[in-house]
Amino acid sequence: MLHVKELTLNIPDTTKPRVVIIGGGFGGVNLAKNLSGKEFQVVMFDRQNYHGFWPLLYQVATAGLEPDAIAEPLRKMFDEEYEDFHFRQVKVTGVHPETKTVSTLVGDLPYDFLVIATGTKSNYFGNxxxxxxxxxxxxxxxxxxxxxxxxxxxxxxxxxxxxxxxxxxxxxxxxxxxxxxxxxxxxxxxxxxxxxxxxxxxxxxxxxxxxxxxxxxxxxxxxxxxxxxxxxxxxxxxxxxxxxxxxxxxxxxxxxxxxxxxxxxxxxxxxAAGVSGAQIQGLPPEASDRGRYLVNTFNQIIGFPEIFAIGDIAFMKTEKYPRGHPGVAQPAIQQGKHLAKNLRHIIRREPLEPFEYFDKGxxxxxxxxxxxxxxxxxxxxxxxxxxxxxxxxxxxxxxxxxxxxxxxxxxxxxxxxYENSTRLIIRPYIRKDDIAGQEFVRKQADLD
Structure with missing residues (x-):
């Protein structure tokens, strides 16, 4: 088995502006799909190698669907049609605005534009x-x-x-x-x-x-x-x-x-009581509010014009949405597509267009x-x-x-x-502190 120190990101050098996207959710995927490889090199980092349709997770949990029915491999979504797109399954450990680099478990990578699309994580309110x-x-x-x-x-x-x-x-x-x-x-x-x-x-x-x-x-x-x-x-x-x-x-x-x-x-x-933003180390506390990154109407993180946040991790205060946009898929999808246009505006030295959310219900x-x-x-x-x-x-x-x-x-x-067709216990779930449960599973599998 390889050690982390033996791995490398292996991203080719480029003369094009490099857009680094952290997160392969609705926002990150829609941004990447709308960026032209002729104008940008696009690098996406995610800890998992698939894009999931999370609104249907509960159907997987209740045996209504298998997990691969609501997920798609990211590499399959970005085939050879997407020129100069590079995906790496790796955890991002920090961002460094002063050097314009992103740190991962297997190395650092410079960026011209950084987009944080990490979504949310469960919020247990400190319990x-x-x-x-x-x-x-x-x-x-x-x-x-x-x-x-x-x-x-x-x-x-x-x-x-x-x-x-x-x-x-x-x-x-x-x-x-x-x-x-x-x-x-x-x-x-x-x-x-x-x-x-x-x-x-x-x-x-x-x-x-x-x-x-x-x-x-x-x-x-x-x-x-x-x-x-x-x-x-x-x-x-x-x-x-x-x-x-x-x-x-x-x-x-x-x-x-x-x-x-x-x-x-x-x-x-x-x-299912609440979520908080899945933030990344490296940005100061004043760049965020309530666990989400404060962004302007162009999705730029306040104080960092070359770092953007989209989707659930972004907190864009507007007159209509003083508490930010709702935590559903549509804002992330729309912000991803809109940011792709604005990145092209930036490299062409054209005025940026403010984001306006269209609520589809x-x-x-x-x-x-x-x-x-x-x-x-x-x-x-x-x-x-x-x-x-x-x-x-x-x-x-x-x-x-x-x-x-x-x-x-x-x-x-x-x-x-009226059938839930996937009522299979593929891998028994036993809590670490449940010694009796662990023993029962071992005996069931004849491993003791």
Whole structure:
């Protein structure tokens, strides 16, 4: 196995302006795709070698889709058609504005223009215990861990003698009433009604409890009050226990404690309560606010005209969006395309164009025929029409024809059969401190 010191970035020298992009998400990909290789050398760094469609992560976690249905290899997306594009799967460790270089685990690289598109990471608000024991849902490995945990809970509940332990296996607490939490709760409710009773005919799934916990006074706080109320009604129809104005104080892997003292015994707490910017070392504290980089209307980080930030990591204050743009895919997509135009303006010594976000609306799905949509001009959809709109939008924005076909086929199959077809425990999830669980897995695999 190679040591890090034996590796090199191996980026060819160039006389063209070099654009270094950190992050292969919606912003970084759309920027790179709109930059001409004849004018720029484009270098992209990311710790993973694929671009993921994160709005569908919850379907991977609930066994509705396989992970490769929502991901596309970055190298496949940038084939020989993209001249002078270079991708390296490596972690960026810092940026150095004074020398205009980026540091990685395998070496440094000079840049002419640097674009930070690193997105967000889970925010545990300083609670290390919750960070250790809860299940985030930000990346594909998170979704696979959660899928294994859910399926293992059902398997163990089917064998356990102790009714109290069985109930803790069948209690699922989702913290965060935003789109991720709402859609995950709806997917679990559909599994409880249509899938699990046939898989485990001896179990009483009326005892399976799904709790959705939100610190504010309504679910889907980013969406309109009308959509929030409709969503709350939909969730109650499918049997979700909603706890509003409720904050989590602690979770030790067995019991979640809320502020006020209420407790729920559960072995699965899913953390969808908040995110913070995935910042990189090297820029001063005054360049950021609330964990995101402060940018002007050209996406330049304040004080650093040759360093840009786009997508969720960028905090662009405008009159219409005083708290920045919503943390969804569209701002990142639009900023990536717009920044490509402005970089061309810079090298041609032309005036820059300010970014203006076009809000195409927001969508959330709660289950079959249950969805809500906030559209421009204060229009709202709900029910079957909103559900169909959600299906169309999510298939449309998937990368690659194969992924679109796979996802659409899976959804059609599920619509007809009510089946979640990927209920496989490929790699058992066992916490590091669960010695008994580790021993059980070893015996199952005959490794002891």
């Amino acid at each position: 290390e215990q919750i960070k250790q024991y809860s299940f985030p849902l930000k990346q594909i490995p998170d979704a696979l861990n959660l899928r294994s945990q859910l399926l293992q809970c059902f398997e163990q509940a089917n064998m356990i003698k102790d009714p109290e332990v069985r109930q803790s296996l069948l209690n699922f607490v989702i913290v965060g009433g935003g789109p991720t939490g709402v859609e995950l709760a709806g997917a679990l409710a559909e599994m409880r009604k249509h899938v699990l009773p046939s898989d485990y005919p001896g179990m009483d799934f009326s005892r399976m409890n799904i709790y959705l916990v939100e610190g504010l006074d309504r679910v889907l706080p980013p969406m309109s009050p009308e959509s929030s109320q409709t969503t709350k009604e939909y969730l109650e129809e499918v049997g979700i226990n909603i706890k509003l104005n409720t904050l989590v104080e602690s979770y030790d892997g067995k019991v979640v404690t809320f502020k006020g003292g209420e407790q729920i015994k559960t072995q699965t707490l899913i953390w 927001s969508l959330a799905i709660i289950g079959r025929n249950r969805a809500v949509a906030d559209l421009p001009k204060n229009k709202h959809l709900k029910g079957f029409i909103a559900w169909m709109a959600w299906l169309f939008v999510h298939v449309y924005y998937l990368i690659g024809f194969r992924n679109k076909l796979v996802v659409l086929t899976n959804w059609l199959y599920k619509f007809v059969t």
